[in-house]
Every structure is written in structure tokens, then in C-alpha cells.
Amino acid sequence: MSPDAPDSPDAPDDLAGVAPSTHPVGSDVPSGAGLRALTRRARKGHGGAPWYKIFGDLYTYVFTAAIAIVVAVQGARLLGGGINTDATSQHAALVDPVWLVLVAALAVVGPTLALLVRLGPVAVGSAGALWWLPTPADRASLLRPTALGWLGLGAGVGGLVGVLIGLVGEPAELPWLALAGVGIGVALVGATILAQTSNASPVRQARHSRLVARFGDALPAVAVLAWLGLALTDPAAPALHPAIVAIPAGVLAVVALVGVLLRVGAIPGAVLRTRGARIGEATTAVLTMDLRALGRALTDAGADVRRRSSSLVTARGRMTAMMTADALLLARSPGRITNILAATVLPVAVAAAGASPIVTALTLVVGGSLTATALGAGARAGEHAPALDRVLGMSARATRGARVLLAAIVAAVWAAVVLGVLAVLLAGGFGISWLALALAVAPGLAGTGIITAYRRTPDWSKPLVITPQGAYPPDLFSAVALGPALALVTVLPAAVALVVGPAVVLVQIQVVLSAILVLVALHVRGVQKPGQPTGLMARAQAQAEQQQAKQPPRR
Template sequence: MDEPDDEPAVQPFELGEVPSATSIRRFTAQAGNARGGASIGSLLGSVYYAGISIAISVGVALGAAQSMRASLPPAPEVDQPFSLSLATLVVVVVVALAGALLSLAGRLGPVGAGGAEAAWWLGLPVDRRGLLRPAARRLPLLAGFVGAVLVALLDAGLLADPGLRVARVAATSAVVAAGIVLLAAVGQSAGVSRRSTALAGDVLLFLAPVAAVVLAQAGWSVDGLPVPPWWFLAVLVPVLAALAVVVDRRLGRIPARTLRESGSVATQAVGAVVSMDSRELGRALTDGAAAPVRRWTSRLVTARGPASALVTADLVVLRRSGRHVVQLVVAALVPVLVSTVPELASPLGVLLSLLVAGYVAMSATGEGARRAEMAPILDRLLPIEARTVRRLRMVVPAAAMAVWSVVAFAAVGRWASDVPGWIALGLASTPVWAAAAVRASYRPAPNWAGALVSTPMGAVPTGVAAVLARGPDLVVLGLLPVWIAVLLRTVNPTLLYVQIVLSVIAVAIASSIKTGSLMERLLDAQEQEKAGSRR
């Protein structure tokens, strides 16, 4: 047998010039477009559809905000004890939004490269600045747009008519919001951990309502919100441009590991938003700023058996999530602030603050159940029945919502001149919040194999609304006595007894392990009866 000639595995070739980062980005985009099957016409149609939808939504929101401002009662001429002006509340909300934006920027990066970009781009011998420029621009531009819309709605809905004032406020808010994200990017390029940036935002978010309560107790308020002049905006724009230049020059200093982590979190968050999965979005934001190593560990002395171990696990998850603790505190202070503003302290305003703040607090307490739905390790290992597991999952949400109810309903009681009665009603409604948290955590995923409906966010399943309603439906129906009591501004024994009965029913519903809706179960029962009759 003849031996093969010793030939090199790789034939000699000439080395060419290393392509630029811009050409690599263009080649990647062209390859993705060629395999995506989308034409220029469909792309322009999607952009047009999304733009029109956003414009209509902003217009409707501005109209609703202006109508709300016109319907607000005038401020009382006599100063009331423990009260805030409307302008002070708007300032507090703007500061809280800045804290939330800084926290979100820290959790998402703000500069990252995920998926194929991290696997291919970061290892190439090219200038990394050119590769990361689109990712560095994306979040500041989005933050500027969202910040301008939200602050403009606040100003137009609570303080002034739409016009040049609102335009100046919106422009200033856009520049400040983009600047906050760029500051977070500068910190990321300087080696500041994403956890530290997110913690700074959480602290600012926590201090905003606490400072508002202190100001209300001291009797100090702002009479009017100063309008930012155009020269102030002209000064902010060069500062924003300087921050953008600094970030662009320091893009090459960001370690590849940080870029991969940020890109992974951002990709997970975008996928959760597109698929309308709030549970996955919460996991992405929580795990994105989690500490990689803990300096101390708890001995878990409260775990004395299967039931106590399950409750202890939920308590540890809540305690280790600083974002959810801040969320609980801020949600507890929202009804306090709303009830102290004379223009907002109407039955409808107090009711909306209770429901919205309660739902935000409730979602913070269900992290243990949401993680158990994703990875039911303890649920399978412990010798506990499935229904009992769900009841035990309600213990930590019930305890946390009991504390929330004492603070929130005490503020409503001060507004209605009956603090003990309202606290009793709030404690009686605590099981409803806990049951809604567990029911929302264990809800099934939408059926993406069925019929789809076209929306500005893409195609969604037809039954997605029924899936997302699991949890909020218990809040709406189980808190009917609270609705009636707030609208009537009084609490009586009948409403209290009815609330206790509805709380028991809510716990029974959330303890069920059946995932289908009532209509689906009725249809399945009819099909089974038909199949049995045919036999």
C-alpha cells in the first residue's frame, strides 16, 4: 500500500487586510437579512405600523392626561396637616423614575453583546469600539424617548396644558434620561459593577417616597414646578454629547465578560417582553444584579420540617432580592402619598392607588413561587401534596402583604377618619393578595401552537389575555368589598364579613392545581361526555 505524500493540511495563501468593524457589522446584518426572508417592503410596513401605533397611543394618553387634569378638584386654600402639593408629588415621581432608570440601566448593562455577537465579534482582531457602538446607542435613545413621554404625560396630566411648557419639559427629560444611561455606561467602562449601579438606583427609588413622607410631615411643599428654560436645555445638550464621546472612547476598555453578561440579560429581557412573559422578565432583572458570591450564609434555623423548609425557602428568596424589598416599601407608601395630596385624595384616586400599589407589592412577594414554577425542585423533593405546596407558597406573600396592608390601609383610614376599621379590612383582604400572587406565578404559558393575532409587538396567541388574567382576576373579584368601602368612604361589619368569605374562596381557587380556565374545563368535560356516550 502506497503511503500518502506529506502535504500540508492548509495550503499557503496570502494574508489580506483585517476588515473594519463597520464592514463586519454590515456583513452580519446582510447575512441575517438574507436568511430572514423579510423584504424592504415588509420592513417599512412594520416600521410604519409601529410608528403609527406609538403616535396614536401617545396622543390618546395626552388627551386622557389633559382630561384628568381638568377633572381634578382645586387645591384647598387652607393648609392641611400632613399634606403635599401636587407639584411636590410630581417632583417625587420624577426622582423615583430617575432611580428606576438607573437601576434598570445597571441590570441591563447598559452596554452588552449577547448571543452570536458575543461569540463571534468579541474574539475578532478588530477595533471593539466600532462593534459596540450600536449597542451603546440603543439604550440611551430608548431611555430618552420613554422618559420624554412619561414626564410629559405627568406634566400635562397634573400641572399644565399641553404646549410649549410641556415640550420643554419633554425635551429636558429626554436629555436627562439619556444622560443617566450614559453615566451608567461610563461607570461600566471604569470597572463599576452592574450590581453597584443597580443598587444606587434602588436606593434613589427608595429615598424618593420616604423623603416625600418626611416633607408631608414637616408641612413643606413646592408651590409650583419650575419650567426649565431653553438655555438650560442648550447647556445640557453639550454635556450629553460629551458623555457620549467619553463612552465611545472607552468602549474598548469594557471586559468581554461584562459585555457577555449584559448582553445575556438584555436578550433574556427582550425575549420576555416579546413573548409577554412577566415572570421571565422579573427573573432576568433580578438575576442580572445578583451577587455572584455571598460573604455569609444563613443557618436556616426556621427549617424544621418539609412545610417550614418550603416557607423558609420563599423567605430567603424575598430577603435576598433587594429590588423586591424596595418595591414593597415604595408600594406601601404610594397610598400614603396619594391620600395626602388634596387634588388626588378622592375615592377614585385612593382606590386606584390601592389597587395599583397592591398589585406591585403582590408581584414582589411571589418570587419564590415563580422560581418554583420554573424549577420545581423543592415541590418534587419534599413529601407534600401539590395543593398543600401552593397553600404553603402563600405564607410569605400573606405575611408581607399584611405589613403592606397595615401601612396602606392606615393611610386610607386616616383619609376616611376610621383607622382601626380600615386596618381590619386590609388584614382581612391579605389572603386575596397572597392567593393572587401564587395563582399568577403558577399560570400556564400561552399556547403558541394555536391561532395567532397580529399586533404592533408581533404575533401573539389568541388566548394570551386569559393567561395574563390569572392572578389579576382574583384581585378584581376578591377585593369587591374594598372597592365598595373606598367608594362609600366607610367600613361596616357586613363588608368585613363578606371580605373574609371572599378571602377563603380566593385561597381555595389558588390552591387548585388545574391549569386550564373554567371555560376550557367545561369544554373538556363536554368532550369527555360525548366520547363516553359514543362508546
């Protein structure tokens, strides 16, 4: 009997009429694509968005993307002009633009690769895992749309990056660079999808993915180190025509595309489920604009990684136990260590490459922001699961104090190294003023990390701000910008010192700023009295109960 037969008088028509696949299990089993179509049809049966609403959304997305591309292209043109001008001036950049392009490509490919393997890329959401994957419908046609979507995204992003790089360089090379970008994008995505089809157990696959993701995380730091090396050694740039990259990249892209189309059905269900859960987590974080949750979803925070237990010898009391736990968390986060390393090398590399003190000062701000974010790891974990902090029985202020202290110690080392090297490069020596400045900036960076970690999440209960790109909570911008803004304020005196020298007044300002930031970091807002409900739902329930109590009893 065909699946669209009217087998019941009230049978809904929206789940009928799917062409049977040629699968050997049974002639009536739909293909994977048919299964998707069944679901889509049922969903449509419950309304869905009218065409004009979809058209309006599409218009908004296309318009936004067009603006972003125009801005990026304009920026690339300006950068290209700047590089060409610099090349003929007295202050020529020591690093050749060809090297710059290669280093930038390394810095872009790394995080892209890490993002791809962490998200899947091919995955099935929790509902699909439960209602699609157990059927005998062929998995290849079920997964092909997702795989092709990722490949298309890889081609688009790769092509755009190629075009932007082309705008910096020679116009004649632009088509080759665009083609190379498309090829590399497709090949990269294709390789990560093919890795998913491996016969290794899901646990082993997860471990391999983690290793690749950490490799990707480390590439920006490698790029910064490479830049430093290039600035110091000044090697001749390779005479590399983009066609030499574009042709092999194109061939690889075709191989990857064919491989994905043939092999995508071999991805194990367990892999599809775990990656789907990760994408679901990241999507929820994006929709609720919860940056901390997004960070957790896009890192290995939730991975089932087992390590040898530490003996925790430095934990001699509650305070040191808290500091030991945070130190261990930082030491076991290769991504954060890499960020601190990159934050250390970046300003040094820029200064060594012959950049002006102002540009170096800007990179010092970026480095400070990266370091502060990494140092807030323990506080973010505590904010996410406060029960773990509570077991030590410390006050909230003392808990934050312990965290600030540990972060300040690490930040002092970072600031001393960075400002020490920069002082030698830009000011000819590292004196007591620079050391004082480094020690003064450290508590400020620690405070920034802790304040940012404990910041409020956007409040969706307030009136939303309506924009062409959607409705947002009013405090979204402050939540996003808080970390970089505080880092800018914290590092500003040290950054100014790079331009004008380490004046005593700058050290004094730095001390005052850091003291304020530490005080703010130690401030605990809205302490709940015992028995007072916390959270939106609990408060709503308490209000409802109060109202109910006021009403006279029914007879």
C-alpha cells in the same frame, strides 16, 4: 492580498469586499463596522424580508407609536387641566404641581436607570461574542452603532417625558422641558455606558451595577416617601425655571456623547458577553411573552451573589422548611421589599396629600397588587424549578398551603398597617372592624400571589389572534391581566370600606372572597400520573411512539 480577491472558484461574493481598517494589526483586517457589514451581507444572501414587508412593519410600528404618543399627550393635557382646576378649587391638592413633576421624575428615572444597567446597555449577543469579539477588528466601530442606538433611545424617551410634563405645566416652558428631557436621557444612558468602560473586573462591575440597579429600584419608593413628606409638611415649591435644568442637562449630554464615542471600545469582552446574555434572555422572554421569565431577566435573580449561609433555625419540618425558604428568598430580595414598602406608603401618601377616598381606594388596589406580586416570589421560583420543591417530598397542595400561609402572615402585617393608617386619616380611628377587614384581606392577597405565580403560560399551540401589531396566543391577555384583576377583586371590599366605612357586610364579603382565592390557590390542576409524559415535546414523542407501535412491522 485583498480580502475580496477571488481566492477560490466557488468563493461566495457576499463575504467579500470590505474596506480594510487602519488598525495596526494588519492592513487586511476589517474594521468593526466592516465585520458587521460582512455579517449583514451574508445574512442578506439567504433572502431576508422583501422591502414591502419591511415597509409594512415600519408603517405598523410608526402608526402604533403615534397612537401611543397622542394618547399620552391627551392624558397629560387632561391631567394638566385637572391640576389647574384643582388649584383654584376648595379641594386644592396640598402638593404643588412643581413638586409633583419632580417626584414623578424621580419615580421614572429610578426604574429607567435600573433597566439600563441591568441590560448593559451596550452588549454583544452570544453569536457576536463568539464570532466578532475574538477578531482584531477595532471594538469601537463594532460597538458604536449599539451605543448610538441606546443614546438615541434615551434622547427620545427623555424628550417625550419632557414634552408630557410640559403639557401639564405652562406652554412657554415646553421647549425647555423637552430639551431637559433629551439632555437627562442622553446623560443617563451615556453615564451607564461609560461605567461599562471601567477597568474594574467584570465581577466588580457586576456588583456595582447591582448596587446602582437596586438604587434605581428604590427611587420610586423614595418618591412615594417624598410625596408623603411633602403632603405632611407642605413646603413652598421652588421657583425653578426649566432652563436651569435644561442647560446643564444639555452640557452633560454633549459630554456624555463625546465620552461614549471615544471610550466605547474600551468595554471589556467579558462585560459585553454577560450583558448580551441578559439581553438575549429578556428578548426571548418578550418574544415568547413569558412575563415570569422577563421578570427573572430584568432582576438580579440570576446574578452570582454569594451570601453568608443562614442557620435556618425556623425550619423544624417539611412545612416550616418550605416557609423558611420562601421567607429567606423574600428577605434577600431588596427589590421586592422595596415594592412592599412602596405599596405601604403609596395609599397613605395619597390620602395624606388630600386625595379623595376614591383615589385613595384606587391606590390601595395598586398597593395590594404590588404586595401580592412580591409575596408570590417563592411560588414563582418553585414554578420555575419544581425539582427544588420536590426534594421536600410534600404534595403539591401542601406545598402551596405552606406558601399561602407565609404570604398571608406578611400580607396581614401589610394590610393592618395600611388600613390602620388610612382608617385614622379618612375615618378618624382604627377599630375592631378595620382590624377584621385587614385580617380578612390578607389570605386573599396571599392567594392572589400564589395563583398568579402558578398561572399557565400563553399557549402558542392554539390558533393565534391576528392583530395589526402581530399574532398573539389567545390567553395572552388573561396571563398579563390575571394578577392585577385578582388584586382588584381581593382588595375591593377594603377599598369600598375606605369610601363608605367598614360595614360588617364588607368584612363578610372580604372573608368569602379570600376563602375562594385561597381554595383556588390550593387547587392543583392537571396532576400527572406516574409515567405520563409532561411538556409539549414529550407528549409529541409519546404520540409518535404510539403511532409507530400501531404500524405493522416491516419485513
